[in-house]
Amino acid sequence: MNWNDLRFFVAVAEEGTLSGAARRLSKDHTTVARRIEALETHLGAHLFDRLATGWKLTDAGENLVPVAGRIEEDVLAFERQARGDETAHGVVRISVPPAAGRLLFAPRLAELLRDQRHLEYEIIGSSVVANLARREADVAVRMATPAQSGLIARKLTHLRYGVYAAKGYTERVPEGDWEFCADGSFSFGHYQQAWVWKMLNRQLPVRVRADDSQTVRAFVAAGHGLGLLPRYMADVDDRLERVFDDAPGEISKPVWLVVHPDMRRSPGVRMVMDALIKTTESIPAEFKS
Template identity: 40%
Template sequence: MMNWDDLRYFLALVDSTTLTGAARRLQVEHTTVARRIDALEKALQLRLFDRLVRGWQLTAEGHELLSQAREVEERWFSFERKALNMGKLEGVVRISAPPALSAFLLAPQLKTLSQALPDIELELFAESHHVSLGKREADIALRMVRPQTAGLVIKPLAAIQYGVYSSKAYLKNREEAKWEFAAYEKNSATPHHQWLENYINGRKLILRSNDQLVLSQFAASGMGVTVLPHYLRHSHRSLLQVEQEVDLVARKLWLVMHEDVRRSPRVRAVADSLIDLFAGKAMSDMLTWY
């Protein structure tokens, strides 16, 4: 079978006309050029060059194949350029994350990431369901539950801390025993949901919702008390944390990628930037109570 790499030697010898010139161009020994041309002729069962004293000259058969060899060369260079471009820090990287976290924690902090990677276009999709990384529905996912699927790269990113929140107007002159609550959907297995169910302890429940933004609006508008992640305290000016309940529970946030996708330089660069972002002071201040 023909070795496709032998075409490089064929074209180098055509352009240089001498073994020495072709060897210099390819940075090999002249004997290597001669050996590769002999191998190509043997594979094709054609004589491509006449070995003359004044140099190697193409035969008629060699002339017939020259244009096709040029086309193969150009296609190879095109393939190589595309591969190199794919290896550059440019292109689209899609991130999937929970809605409230996307809007109030991640999006406000992306300026730093965008400035560090100016040629990368970010797509941030706020999704409550878990997308399929295997089907390339996202390049990177931020998840509150550690995935169990094989073939994924999983890294703990941060600890999301929660507190009990209401409004100053609601809490003023109101006994704790008479607080009214908004809770999450029934039978939820998440730690802060279960904690809240126990914390209500027979007090009045007036709303359930599966949306943290709905619950934050409930508390901010003076309707009652609920549990929220600390980063949502900035979503409404009137939100006030009940101080005695600081750090009641924390949940891990995971960064997840598919094993194959993480080899992409642009995806790897965004993932590393997200890791650095969550390790920084600005993000730490958002995640904890103060």
């Protein structure tokens, strides 16, 4: 099988039309059609229904998309390395939430920076969502489902949460006097808080609200009540103990990798994306679902 045919398959699957795939691959549409037909013949499987409105994946095609995508990434990385174009130049602007950026992604990105002497980073460590269309960032890690149209998004993982208190708090403070530190006023924060009330079978007084998990952790560690925190952050904090866990993953939070289509083929951006993907693969299993 010609492994390069997988690039054509992935492009048509994602674009939905021959013309869109042809533009993306800088090929004419007849070449794209011919490569897809060659792949179908080799596999003995019908991958697309040819409709007037575009090419729609069959069930067999749908099943192959995730596998083909991973193979495509590996093949492209192999080709870049073989041709000596793995060296990237210039600045890559990376938007990533502060805590996740520092604790989860920075070590892997630092390894890449060490290996690529001509690559530079500009880290946008803010909870404010960067606008990729306006080049506020080249690639972003987001803890919410991307709402902006026209972007390429890949779900990396789900991060698990637990309810924590300072060590000894639950023994030292009568249960009737427990308080809760709330994380933000966004819809997900409200959903999380309702889940905690369900687990406790009652509501707790809330006198502290913060818009980031690090602030919640600081108040909880100082002995001010319970707080809902991501496990990758709280499990490694010796000041805290987990009161109960979200074992079924009911409130796990999705992590998305987002890039603008115009930036996806930039060597530097591609390498940063690969590093971020590898990072999520290496997150300990107990921290993700």
